[in-house]
Amino acid sequence: MFSNKNIVLGVCGGIAAYKACELTSRLKKQSANVDVIMTKSAAEFVTSLTFQSLSLNQVVTDMFDKPKYWEIEHISLAKKADIIVIAPATANVIGKLANGIADDALTTTVMASKALKLIAPAMNTNMYENVIVQKNIELLKQLGYHFIEPGEGRLACGDIGKGKMAEPEAIEARIKELLLTNQDLQGKTVLVTAGPTREAIDPVRFITNHSTGKMGFAIAEKAAARGAKVYLVSGPSNLATPHGVDRFDVESAVNMYETVMKLKENADIIIKSAAVADYRPAEQSSEKIKKSGDELIIKLQKNPDILQELGKNKGNKVLIGFAMETQNLIENARAKVARKNLDFIVANDLRTEGAGFAGDTNVVKIIDKDGSIVEVPLLRKSELADIILDKAISVMK
Ligand code: PMT
Numbered sequence: 171m172f173s174n175k176n177i178v179l180g181v182c183g184g185i186a187a188y189k190a191c192e193l194t195s196r197l198k199k200q201s202a203n204v205d206v207i208m209t210k211s212a213a214e215f216v217t218s219l220t221f222q223s224l225s226l227n228q229v230v231t232d233m234f235d236k237p238k239y240w241e242i243e244h245i246s247l248a249k250k251a252d253i254i255v256i257a258p259a260t261a262n263v264i265g266k267l268a269n270g271i272a273d274d275a276l277t278t279t280v281m282a283s284k285a286l287k288l289i290a291p292a293m294n295t296n297m298y299e300n301v302i303v304q305k306n307i308e309l310l311k312q313l314g315y316h317f318i319e320p321g322e323g324r325l326a327c328g329d330i331g332k333g334k335m336a337e338p339e340a341i342e343a344r345i346k347e348l349l350l351t352n353q354d355l356q357g358k359t360v361l362v363t364a365g366p367t368r369e370a371i372d373p374v375r376f377i378t379n380h381s382t383g384k385m386g387f388a389i390a391e392k393a394a395a396r397g398a399k400v401y402l403v404s405g406p407s408n409l410a411t412p413h414g415v416d417r418f419d420v421e422s423a424v425n426m427y428e429t430v431m432k433l434k435e436n437a438d439i440i441i442k443s444a445a446v447a448d449y450r451p452a453e454q455s456s457e458k459i460k461k462s463g464d465e466l467i468i469k470l471q472k473n474p475d476i477l478q479e480l481g482k483n484k485g486n487k488v489l490i491g492f493a494m495e496t497q498n499l500i501e502n503a504r505a506k507v508a509r510k511n512l513d514f515i516v517a518n519d520l521r522t523e524g525a526g527f528a529g530d531t532n533v534v535k536i537i538d539k540d541g542s543i544v545e546v547p548l549l550r551k552s553e554l555a556d557i558i559l560d561k562a563i564s565v566m567k
Pocket of ligand 1 (some may be wrong): 529
């Protein structure tokens with residue numbers, strides 16, 4: 171429920187404006203106070219009377235409307251908003267916001283507000299993929315604006331591709347997540363690694379492990395929900411990319427090493443939950459290895475230890491490792507904290523029920539660099555993710 175929450179809904183000109191009516195109605199049903207601001211072009215698609223009837227509030231359509239009250243409309247809405255949602259958002263309005271142009275009721279309100287901002291783009295695929303639009307989106311993301319990605323499908327213009335505004339139900343869920351989740355990672359960058367690595371033997375076969383990526387994806391999702399800019403470097407995984415996360419897919423440990431080294435500079439917190447192969451075949455056959463004798467010996471060569479490398483130039487970053495063990499969990503994990511220069515390590519034992527690979531839960535011991543241990547009982551990986559992030563924030567402080 172959104173009781174006592176003030177949501178300002180900006181509606182731009184596009185056929186998806188009709189979906190903003192459903193969004194208004196959904197938010198009202200959740201007890202939010204909704205104030206709608208329409209751009210001139212939005213009024214070509216839906217009348218202000220529709221939004222007025224649904225929101226039970228006056229609708230702002232013009233910056234120079236006579237104020238209904240003594241306050242100047244765009245300033246009063248900017249101040250009272252808990253969140254400003256722009257749905258649908260056109261390339262035009264995204265461009266204006268990214269470049270500091272405030273020339274109508276919606277853009278002036280956004281510019282004058284310190285509230286959370288959520289943007290739901292809707293436009294033709296080519297427009298959405300245009301580098302200028304993408305640059306503007308990237309810049310706004312860096313400035314803390316949240317985005318809900320458009321979906322793919324048949325667009326109003328007849329093209330098929332990305333550009334359909336996210337569904338009102340998904341936008342409502344995102345608003346809930348933003349309004350009801352503490353934004354304590356706002357302005358921070360979190361780099362998470364997840365999943366297994368895949369070390370090729372030949373074009374057909376590889377060495378890997380049982381990691382699915384669930385643990386790392388849960389951390390990335392929670393960090394983004396708490397306001398962080400999140401880079402997720404993932405080995406092969408079928409999981410969907412969490413909202414608001416920038417995903418980098420990699421295959422081998424060497425690929426992961428190269429990608430992490432490129433991204434690490436801006437990171438405030440690095441969490442290495444990936445199960446990285448310690449060794450790779452020393453040689454990769456360019457053709458499928460044919461069956462021959464009774465034995466086949468594959469020589470392995472050591473992979474770079476990504477975490478250890480990060481630990482060498484840790485600086486002010488919070489560096490968190492994972493340890494997967496089958497014996498001597500605490501001793502082995504403690505040794506890794508010291509060797510890799512970590513702030514703390516999250517240790518899980520494959521033999522413990524509900525812990526480790528593939529499931530939705532984990533059971534861990536969090537071991538600090540001072541040696542202290544916190545035992546975390548069976549929890550969902552999403553709940554454990556919040557505990558890890560809470561601890562990372564306390565280390566940062
Ligand atoms: O993905 P899921 O199915 O949800 O499973 C989650 C998990 C079991 C993979 C996860 O909870 C976990 O334990 N991840 C770490 C597994 C692991 O590789 O542990 P390790 O003890 O071998 O490595 C120690 C740390 O060094 C890890 O943070 C690892 O990412 C890092 N490492 C290891 C080797 C290497 N070459 N480079 C590294 O950075």
